Amino acid sequence: MDTLALPPAHRFDWWCETVSRGAAPTRISSDHAADFVGRVEMLSAGPLEATSMSFPTLLSERTPALIKQSDPESYELTLIAGGEMSVAQARREAVLSAGEFVMWSSSQPYTGRVSSSADAGLSQGIVLHLRRNLLPFSEDRIRHLLATPMSASQGIGAILAHHLRTVFQEAPRLGEPESARLGAATLQLAYALLAQHLDAHASLEPEARGAVLLARIDAFIDEHLADPHLSPHAVAAGHHVSVRTVHQLFRQREETVSATIRRRRLERCRYDLADPRLDHLPVHAVASRNGLEDPAGFSRSFRQAYGLPPAEYRRTVRTQSGTAGPADHAPPR
Numbered sequence: 214m215d216t217l218a219l220p221p222a223h224r225f226d227w228w229c230e231t232v233s234r235g236a237a238p239t240r241i242s243s244d245h246a247a248d249f250v251g252r253v254e255m256l257s258a259g260p261l262e263a264t265s266m267s268f269p270t271l272l273s274e275r276t277p278a279l280i281k282q283s284d285p286e287s288y289e290l291t292l293i294a295g296g297e298m299s300v301a302q303a304r305r306e307a308v309l310s311a312g313e314f315v316m317w318s319s320s321q322p323y324t325g326r327v328s329s330s331a332d333a334g335l336s337q338g339i340v341l342h343l344r345r346n347l348l349p350f351s352e353d354r355i356r357h358l359l360a361t362p363m364s365a366s367q368g369i370g371a372i373l374a375h376h377l378r379t380v381f382q383e384a385p386r387l388g389e390p391e392s393a394r395l396g397a398a399t400l401q402l403a404y405a406l407l408a409q410h411l412d413a414h415a416s417l418e419p420e421a422r423g424a425v426l427l428a429r430i431d432a433f434i435d436e437h438l439a440d441p442h443l444s445p446h447a448v449a450a451g452h453h454v455s456v457r458t459v460h461q462l463f464r465q466r467e468e469t470v471s472a473t474i475r476r477r478r479l480e481r482c483r484y485d486l487a488d489p490r491l492d493h494l495p496v497h498a499v500a501s502r503n504g505l506e507d508p509a510g511f512s513r514s515f516r517q518a519y520g521l522p523p524a525e526y527r528r529t530v531r532t533q534s535g536t537a538g539p540a541d542h543a544p545p546r
Contacts, residue, residue: 215252225249228268235264236289236342237319238279243271250335258384259393261400262342265381267295267335273325280320288343288355290316290403292365292374296336297328305360311337314363314370314406320345323360339377341403349404354411361410369409372428373402394465398424426452427462430470438478441504445470478503479518482511486527496523 214231216224225246231253233239243249251268291298292314299308300315302323309315317323329336348355365374380399384392401424433451437443448470449456463470481503485491491499500511500523515523 214254216249221248224251228253232264232266232273236340237275237285237287238283240274240276240279241271243269245269245271252335254381256381256384258380258387258396258399260347261380261396263377263380263399264340264342265338266340267337268327269329269335271327273327275317275319275321275323277322280322284320285342286345287319288316288345288348289319290314290341290343290406292339292377294337294339294378295334296330298336298338299326300324300360302360303356307360307362309362312364312366312374314365314373315360316358316363316407318345318355318359321359339381341377341399343400343403347400348407350407350411355407358407358410363406363410369402369406369425372425372432373406375432376402376428391467398427398465401425402428423462426454427465430459430462434470434474434477438474438481439502439504441506443474443504475514476518478505479515482515482523483519483526486523487530489531492527496527499523 216228219227225243228249228251229239229241232241235253235255249269252266254265256263256265293309293311295311297308297310298315299306300317300323301307302317302321307315317325327336327338345352364370376399380395384395387395405425430448430452433448434443437447437451440447445456445459449459452459459470463473466473468476482499482505485494485499485503486496494502497508497511500506500508505511505514512522515521515526519526521529
């Protein structure tokens with residue numbers, strides 16, 4: 214949902230109503246209210262409720278009167294993906310920038326200030342709406358995390374941040390059962406992040422610990438796709454678990470670990486073949502740089518996945534784009 218689809222005079226009111234409906238009623242003000250440019254994407258995946266937003270500078274306030282009016286009794290765990298933000302709640306104030314998480318409660322007054330700039334573009338954030346009654350931690354413990362920065366660039370925070378971006382890309386394409394499983398796994402990763410900062414790993418359910426390990430394996434696979442020796446055994450060794458454990462983790466998905474490695478390699482090759490900056494590389498070199506060393510096998514697999522042999526796919530993309538300049542988007546690495 215994008216404000217640009219609305220007349221300028223209606224955009225800000227629509228934004229305020231949409232945000233309040235998605236999280237909790239808040240009082241929002243902005244210097245850009247006259248011609249507000251913002252985008253909201255809401256996602257429901259099983260038990261997961263999440264919102265992705267981009268917006269200009271604004272002030273958001275949750276007042277005692279608004280809390281009395283309506284309280285969903287939730288915690289809002291937010292990934293700052295662009296811009297800067299300050300959050301004040303529970304006698305604490307956090308000043309945050311892109312690459313950090315912060316959380317606040319819908320049941321206590323808070324103030325949030327978000328800053329964007331002409332150079333950096335709109336502020337961006339992904340919000341997980343965590344229901345209080347589902348959290349595996351007491352309210353007294355959670356209170357210590359309110360308005361407190363949590364890193365999204367290392368450890369579980371980095372894994373969760375990478376996962377959230379993938380969720381918003383992939384979840385709309387999934388069927389209901391797969392989407393529900395993805396939503397449950399996302400919540401378990403969020404709980405693991407909170408447990409890390411509460412030093413409460415022992416209170417996590419086995420499902421949460423399994424979700425963290427699976428997310429780490431996903432990141433490991435992406436980082437090692439160029440290695441032709443990447444395999445279930447290499448994945449297991451890299452995480453100090455048995456191959457059987459790796460296969461058991463992947464049973465909750467539609468793909469085996471080997472199929473996941475193969476699909477991700479083919480996806481990387483497809484991006485590389487579509488990138489005119491890599492036109493100097495022959496097709497077999499594109500395959501090799503992504504861990505696929507059998508040219509004939511790569512050609513068969515690529516055609517089966519995308520309907521065209523790799524060389525013909527590259528020519529088709531060039532014809533359709535009509536340009537030999539730099540690609541709009543670098544291949545995912």
